[in-house]
Amino acid sequence: MRVSGTDLTVVVRGRSLLSDVVLEAPSGSTVGLLGPNGSGKSTLLRTLAGFRRPERGRVCLDGVDRESLPRRAVARSVAVVTQQTPAELDLTVRDVLLLARIPHRPRLAPVTRDDVAGTERALADAGLPGYGGRAWSSLSGGERQRVDLARALLQDPDVLLLDEPTNHLDIRHQLELLENLATAPVTVVVALHGLDLAAQYCDRIVLLSDGRVVAAGTPADVLTPERIAAVFGVTATVTIDPDGRPDVRIRRGG
Numbered sequence: 001m002r003v004s005g006t007d008l009t010v011v012v013r014g015r016s017l018l019s020d021v022v023l024e025a026p027s028g029s030t031v032g033l034l035g036p037n038g039s040g041k042s043t044l045l046r047t048l049a050g051f052r053r054p055e056r057g058r059v060c061l062d063g064v065d066r067e068s069l070p071r072r073a074v075a076r077s078v079a080v081v082t083q084q085t086p087a088e089l090d091l092t093v094r095d096v097l098l099l100a101r102i103p104h105r106p107r108l109a110p111v112t113r114d115d116v117a118g119t120e121r122a123l124a125d126a127g128l129p130g131y132g133g134r135a136w137s138s139l140s141g142g143e144r145q146r147v148d149l150a151r152a153l154l155q156d157p158d159v160l161l162l163d164e165p166t167n168h169l170d171i172r173h174q175l176e177l178l179e180n181l182a183t184a185p186v187t188v189v190v191a192l193h194g195l196d197l198a199a200q201y202c203d204r205i206v207l208l209s210d211g212r213v214v215a216a217g218t219p220a221d222v223l224t225p226e227r228i229a230a231v232f233g234v235t236a237t238v239t240i241d242p243d244g245r246p247d248v249r250i251r252r253g254g
């Protein structure tokens with residue numbers, strides 16, 4: 001499913017959090033949102049997710065304005081993982097995972113054995129077998145983040161919108177998660193902080209600064225030393241690997 005944002009403008013109390021943002025995520029692609037703290041990555045994801053209505057502009061799924069699509073259809077096809085899943089939920093891990101199947105069940109239909117078996121498979125795939133009965137609040141930050149992604153995948157979506165899904169993960173789990181996203185047949189829009197990882201795993205990058213798109217294109221087009229210096233205020237060395245992807249190294253003291 002193709003995701004397009006056109007001229008997205010979000011204003012809060014007279015301040016523009018996004019200004020005329022354009023985003024194009026072709027079907028099956030992985031698009032990385034990069035930018036310094038406060039540049040608008042979460043606001044853009046929340047706008048694409050429909051949590052925030054833009055003052056101007058629109059979000060389309062396969063060319064159709066999402067506002068004109070039935071809510072339940074959107075809930076089935078678009079899965080969202082924000083940074084703000086509360087830690088104190090009085091639910092088991094299984095309960096949290098079962099939430100993903102709600103849009104797929106007829107209204108008020110009970111949970112089926114298949115639904116429960118699906119949660120066990122999702123946990124095994126996430127490297128957390130047997131965690132179904134654990135209290136959600138007892139999980140570590142990284143475990144919670146892995147269950148959050150498992151929940152999003154269990155929804156069987158066409159589109160995944162993810163806000164910094166790697167920030168609690170150790171390096172191996174970061175690579176595993178990004179590999180899964182890059183190879184999954186879903187359209188992914190993901191906010192990331194690691195320029196090196198975004199360069200390796202994303203098909204396209206949208207670089208934001210102060211609520212505006214500074215550059216958009218392939219990682220090699222976007223992640224030049226000059227742009228990294230201008231937007232992040234650090235010095236980077238960028239070499240292009242044989243596969244055409246930039247290898248970004250941030251220099252100490254830069």
Ligand SMILES: Nc1ncnc2c1ncn2[C@@H]1O[C@H](COP(=O)(O)OP(=O)(O)OP(=O)(O)O)[C@@H](O)[C@H]1O
Binds near residue numbers: 012035036038041
């Ligand atoms: N509800 C709100 N009311 C007022 N300002 C807001 C609101 N939500 C976000 N902002 C502001 O909008 C700007 C963009 O925030 P956003 O969370 O989108 O940035 P971000 O790029 O995701 O940042 P980070 O890398 O720190 O997560 C920030 O200056 C933030 O303070």
